Amino acid sequence: MVNKKAIKLINNEEYEKANQLSFILFQKKNMKEFLEINNLLLEKNYIPALPLRGYYHLIEDAYHDNNDYGEKYFNKYLEERPDSTSIRFQKAIASSAKGNEEESKQIIDNLIENYHESPYSDELITCESKEKLCELKLIYTFEKESDENCLNYANKLLGEYPDSILAMLIKAKLLCKNNENQEALKLVNKCLKKERVIEGILIKGDIYINLNQHEKAIKCFDIGIKSLSGSKEYLSIEWYHKKALSLIQLQKYEEAMKCLNKTMDIILAIEIRADLNEEGIKLLKDCEKEKQELLNMGIADLKYSKHTINLSKLVYIFLALAILVNFLPVNGTVKLAANIIFLITAVASLAKQIYESRF
Missing domain, CATH: 1.20.58 (Methane Monooxygenase Hydroxylase; Chain G, domain 1)
Structure with missing residues (x-):
């Protein structure tokens, strides 16, 4: 049954409040009620409900709307509001998730170059700051481009945003890779003073490996391992x-x-x-x-x-046992059991060998 409060709001054409209610339910992970309200708002052609639906398919829907990742909802919204920074950013994420990396990069570059805050007060998905957009571009550069390009962009980003944790970490990682360990260590320590980020501790471990300080490296890795226990x-x-x-x-x-x-x-x-x-x-x-x-x-x-005792040895043991039992004056049930045990062990041993041969 659809949320009664939402129905009342929609019947009174208070669509913005109904949309806000649906977003609260979304944040509380009550996807069933969120979708029910969102569907009603979409039936009313309430434009601000579109990006929320896209966002649902982007991050919550296990099948991502047949791997569309909400892009069609973002596109429909942008047809009406093409200057929305927030939703253009979400479209970039969706494009990247679909494997359209170049398109995603172009959107991010354009958003950075022509940055302005989204002008729509009824948008519920947070507008990304220019710094966050630049950090997203840095991640893309780190994953897709050369180390030199990435280091240059990290330096540029730190020139504009000297407290960017992400830029410090990526730069430190690249310096470590280049064996510029002392500079990398200074940068990681600076980062960790601002925020105790696990990734920073692990980069520190890599630096200590380069410096042959393995006891210190192990302490760093242990912290990382402990932070990721369980699932x-x-x-x-x-x-x-x-x-x-x-x-x-x-x-x-x-x-x-x-x-x-x-x-x-x-x-x-x-x-x-x-x-x-x-x-x-x-x-x-x-x-x-x-x-x-x-x-x-x-x-x-x-x-x-x-x-x-490994399986191959067990095969020979049970083979000998099966042969022995067949020559001894024992009943048929015992003989059958011995033969079955031998066959099971032999099959298990063969399966193990086939599996291990893959590696």
Whole structure:
């Protein structure tokens, strides 16, 4: 049943208040009532309801309106209000989500060059500041363009907005990559004094690796790992792996083995839900290689210990048992059970070999 208050407001043609009510429900994650009110407002051709619907498909709808990401609603709104900064920004995000990176970049560039605050008071989606638009462009530059271009733009952004956390972090990351560690460390420390951002702590860990200060690096990675426990643990793969490499440098091989196993466990857990990308497969292979090097050094893998009977050995054990039982004077049920156990073990061993051969 549609919200009674909303129906009353719409019947009284108080569309703006009804739209505000729908937005409150949206913020409270009550999507059912939000959509009911939004549909009624769209039926009344209330223009300010369009971007809210687009925003819903952009960030909340699991199917993103058949991967349109709300763009058709943003476009329809912009037909009526083409000078809306807020909704042009949302359209840029939707275009990027659809893979239209160049179009998205052009919109952002245009918004920055001709920046003005959105003139419509009934828009409920926050208008982005020019600084935020510039930061979005920096992210795009970092992901798509050369390190040199990105560093130049980060410097330009810091010249205009010296307190931009994002610009400081990206610049520090690039400096670290270029082995300009002292300058990178100063920048990260400056950033962390302003705001304790996990990404800054992790960049600091990378800097310490470059400086061969692995104890300090591990402390940084541990902070990152701890911050992403539970459902977000999959995001900490890289940090577990880097921690393992630092532990190897410190000759703490048993701990390194545990970290490598943890890295692999998380990667394989991701694979259960979705296919691994090339980066994930490469990291898995790297972990296997690093584990093998530790095993060659005589470091025990406690998770897959040498004391654990592996499947291939079990196959031979149960094969011998099955043969023995078939020659002994035992009833048919026992013989059948022994043969079934052998077959199950053999199939499991074969499946394991096929699975592992992929890596």
